[in-house]
Amino acid sequence: MRRWMIFTALLVGCAPTTAVVDGKTVPRMDMEFYGQPFAIQVTGAHPKPGSPSGGLRDFGGHVSGNVCGLEVTYDVMHQGDHTHLTGFIDDGAFESTLDVHDEKGISRQIEGQLTGKGGGVHLDIRKNHIYGAVGLRTFELGRQGDKYVGWLKVRQSVTAKATINGAEDLWTLPPAAQAAVLPSLLTCYGDSIEDRLAGTFQVGFGGHQTWEAHHVSAIYHVNTTDVQRQIQNSSSSGNQTLVGPSPR
Amino acid sequence: MRAIALLTLIAFASPALAEGDNPRPTGTPTTSQSPLPEVPQMPDEPLPEWKPPSLKNNRRALFLSMPPQLQEAQRLRQIGIWLSSLGWTAVFAGGIVYARAIGINEDIGRTSAGDVGDNNGGINIFNPKQEDQRNLFERAGWGTMVAGGVVALVGFSVFTAGQWRITAWHKKRPQDPLPTMSGF
Numbered sequence: 001m002r003r004w005m006i007f008t009a010l011l012v013g014c015a016p017t018t019a020v021v022d023g024k025t026v027p028r029m030d031m032e033f034y035g036q037p038f039a040i041q042v043t044g045a046h047p048k049p050g051s052p053s054g055g056l057r058d059f060g061g062h063v064s065g066n067v068c069g070l071e072v073t074y075d076v077m078h079q080g081d082h083t084h085l086t087g088f089i090d091d092g093a094f095e096s097t098l099d100v101h102d103e104k105g106i107s108r109q110i111e112g113q114l115t116g117k118g119g120g121v122h123l124d125i126r127k128n129h130i131y132g133a134v135g136l137r138t139f140e141l142g143r144q145g146d147k148y149v150g151w152l153k154v155r156q157s158v159t160a161k162a163t164i165n166g167a168e169d170l171w172t173l174p175p176a177a178q179a180a181v182l183p184s185l186l187t188c189y190g191d192s193i194e195d196r197l198a199g200t201f202q203v204g205f206g207g208h209q210t211w212e213a214h215h216v217s218a219i220y221h222v223n224t225t226d227v228q229r230q231i232q233n234s235s236s237s238g239n240q241t242l243v244g245p246s247p248r
Numbered sequence: 249m250r251a252i253a254l255l256t257l258i259a260f261a262s263p264a265l266a267e268g269d270n271p272r273p274t275g276t277p278t279t280s281q282s283p284l285p286e287v288p289q290m291p292d293e294p295l296p297e298w299k300p301p302s303l304k305n306n307r308r309a310l311f312l313s314m315p316p317q318l319q320e321a322q323r324l325r326q327i328g329i330w331l332s333s334l335g336w337t338a339v340f341a342g343g344i345v346y347a348r349a350i351g352i353n354e355d356i357g358r359t360s361a362g363d364v365g366d367n368n369g370g371i372n373i374f375n376p377k378q379e380d381q382r383n384l385f386e387r388a389g390w391g392t393m394v395a396g397g398v399v400a401l402v403g404f405s406v407f408t409a410g411q412w413r414i415t416a417w418h419k420k421r422p423q424d425p426l427p428t429m430s431g432f
Contacts, residue, residue, distance in 0.1 A: 016426065029300055032309040039309035065311065106292045128290040142288035150287040161285045171296045191423075211315050213424045 013087050015044045016059055022048075028061065033173055035166060035208040036202075038185055040065030040072070042177050052083035052108070052175045053098040060176050064088075067184035067215035074098070076176040083176050089114060089184060092212055100179040110179045114187070115219050121183045127171070130164065136184045136222060139187070143167055152186075152193075160193050162201040169206030190218025314425045321413035322427040328407025335403055338396025346389025352382040 018025045029045045046114035060076030060083060074087030074096070082101035089096050098112035098121060110123040114135065123193035128143040130150075141150030142164055148164040164170070173181065185203050192199030214220070312319065356378050414430050426432055 031301060034309040040309055041309065041311070051295070064307070102295060105294050108295060127295060128288075129292070140287050143290050144288045149285070151285045159284060171298070172301055174298050181392040209310055211310075211312050213315075213421070215423045239321065 015062065017044065019046050019058060033177060035206055036204040037210040037212040038065065038067040038181055039209055040067065040177060040181060045174060048080060048164065049100045049174055053081050053102045055080050063180040064160065067181050069186040069212040069216045070184050072184055074180045076245055085176060085179055098179045098183065099181055100175050110183060114183055119219060123182060134183050135218060137186065137218060139186060154194055158197065160201050165204030166206040187218040189216055190221035191216050194218055194221035280286060287315060318417055318427060321410045324410030325407050328403045328410060331403025331406060332400050333402025335396045338399060339393050342389050342392030342396055345385055345392060349382050349385035349389055352378060352385060363428065
């Protein structure tokens with residue numbers, strides 16, 4: 001792992017500083033984004049990435065920062081029909097790979113792995129909906145003004161109200177940054193929801209920046225006793241609500 | 249005195265305000281028996297085209313290793329330690345000046361010849377300048393000690409306010425990382 005980190009550091013040091021857009025050489029972009037709770041820096045980004053499935057084949061820069069207490073760092077490569085992110089989360093504790101592509105111009109799919117075990121990511125982001133799953137959590141949210149509201153489920157048994165504020169600000173992030181931020185952000189507040197069966201899920205883009213420690217992420221709250229007990233209670237009473245994202 | 253009281257009040261009152269900057273979502277998650285929250289159903293629209301953010305809108309993000317409230321509390325502790333150090337140094341310096349005044353006073357009471365502070369002769373000469381000098385050193389000594397004491401007290405109060413904030417935060421969120429030497 002240390003070799004990978006050194007390699008990544010060297011790669012960043014050798015990263016290109018310009019890109020060719022419409023036949024002209026233009027400088028690459030450095031940007032910062034923040035929300036509740038995250039702060040990321042995008043360096044060496046392609047100035048006109050377009051859609052992740054738009055056909056661009058080029059280096060896409062580097063995304064790093066803190067998302068829900070997890071230190072994330074990704075290298076971005078535009079590979080024509082999709083954008084590929086490889087990197088680490090939580091300060092090198094887990095290797096992560098994500099792929100982003102657009103479907104029919106209305107749906108942005110983010111798929112991959114946040115952590116090695118059980119940290120699968122399958123997200124469908126649309127202008128007016130967010131569906132999908134991150135690890136053991138499934139989500140369904142719809143647009144209401146400048147936020148997405150809905151629910152999240154943990155293993156189909158524990159449900160919590162979910163809100164993502166700053167819907168307009170979400171779309172100010174380039175696709176690679178969305179892919180780097182959203183899956184980790186959707187693991188937030190595992191210390192309340194999975195561990196103590198309390199609290200609701202509320203995160204946001206833009207606005208004022210907040211900060212959380214890494215113990216808050218759900219990747220550190222899998223297989224908790226309370227969640228297991230809920231599953232057992234639901235199984236014995238026969239009341240299991242199987243609700244998934246509506247097919248579109 | 250009023251200034252110290254006001255400063256202490258502001259420092260101790262701030263955590264209540266600061267906590268409001270980072271509210272944790274409250275509420276209880278439902279179990280499978282409760283109805284799911286309603287999800288607004290709006291028709292799909294084309295994905296927005298991404299445009300680079302303008303410089304005006306791209307404000308700087310803060311990259312932190314601990315909550316901003318704890319960083320603020322740590323800054324208070326550092327300011328408090330600096331003020332306290334300067335204050336006690338001033339008290340010490342004032343003490344040295346006052347000791348000099350005592351020395352001059354003793355020389356006034358004794359016969360001497362030559363420079364102030366010397367006791368090397370038996371000539372009895374009254375030198376009013378010596379008294380003036382003694383008074384000057386005495387006032388300077390007292391003034392420096394009192395000012396230093398006040399600054400040290402302010403520094404102690406500010407440090408205590410910072411430490412109190414760290415303690416309060418740690419009790420609320422024991423797993424959050426803390427500044428070095430925070431006492432936990």
